Amino acid sequence: MNAEHTEAVWLTEDHELSLAELAELSGLSEAELRELVDYGAVAPIDPDSSPWVFSGKCLLTIRTACRLRISFDLEPHGVALILSLLDRIQELEAQLAALRAQLPHPTRYS
């Protein structure tokens, strides 16, 4: 348990992952991942390039997909649908947070 030896990686757009890495880290098979891409739930950075490269954020989406599939016993299509709705919720929540941050707060200056 030595912190010094562990590489900490931010899961953002800047951290790129291959299909094989995504499969290993998420617990889904490459075939299942391809299916999620087909349904539009996960998108490679450039869908036309080969091999596919994914942003680190995808790993979080896919881990969510994996949990949902197991917990609710869902078909890949159902998982894809939930993921796209969760995505929209997240986007709206981010917008709401951004607007709240810009809203001046009542002042108590004297």
Next chain:
Amino acid sequence: MKYKDYYRILGVARSATVEDIKKAYRKLAHKYHPDVSKDPEGEEKFKEVAEAYETLKNPEKRAAYDQLGSYQPGQDFQPPPDWGKQFGDSHFSFEDVDLADLFAGLAAGRHRAGPGTGQIRMPGQDYEVTADISLEEAYRGTEVELNLTVPEYDAKGLLHRVPRIFKVRIPKGATDGQRLRLAGRGGKGLNGGRDGDLYLTVALRPHPLFRVSGHDLYLDLPLAPWEAVLGATVEVPTLGGPVRLKVPPNTRAGQQLRLSRRGLPKPNGKEGDLFAIAQVVIPAATSERERELFRQLAEGSTFNPRGRFQQEVKSER
């Protein structure tokens, strides 16, 4: 070992059919699943529900569970003497074993039964935690100590919940909700399987001055009326220390003054911005001399702040 009433957790009778159990589970999972629920205690509740379902949906595990007998939730109990023998292991110590781990252990034990029979590589479990840090800590990077209770196999291959302290370095680049992956810091893999990972979610504590949006920060900047009109150079706090900001003449309330790259550092080495939102404020108490100056201003000014009211009302007619 502490007893858990799986039937009560799912809200079904002990005689419930598999179909009833599935239905009850689905209903509760909808309510508490951490990915879809907003309930702050959802995750804990969902774990309980999932654990109950995991055991009761499987006829063998359910039968084994029923053989334990029925106790009050939380009551300490010992399984019947021969319990566990039918699963090929007779020397359990039930002292500090969690009920869930016992059933998981039984299933895993059978997969790993006997030397030489193909040992399956099992990747270690991934752990997920949230770390509350301050804005200052996110700005500089920090080290946090996290207390986790994690399942670990003992020498006999039985799972135990063990408290562990994790020291995790959070590099700068954090913002609210951002995730960090620490490779290999999760559960140990079995039979050569890779170790699990630790996933950490950063939660920023609210700051009395700065509000966060992504890696940008927002700060209310109070200005006196004359500062807003005439312009001023004012000192503004930033996470990196105070800086001097030039407020241009005729700054309106609500106007945002951008302090480029004074926000939170990003993982890619860039920085967010700091936005100072101008607010025109008036003193709570004024002296006679101040009031006199305002009177002179009122007399000498042709400014009509509500000019638009008349215009708009006219155009309605």
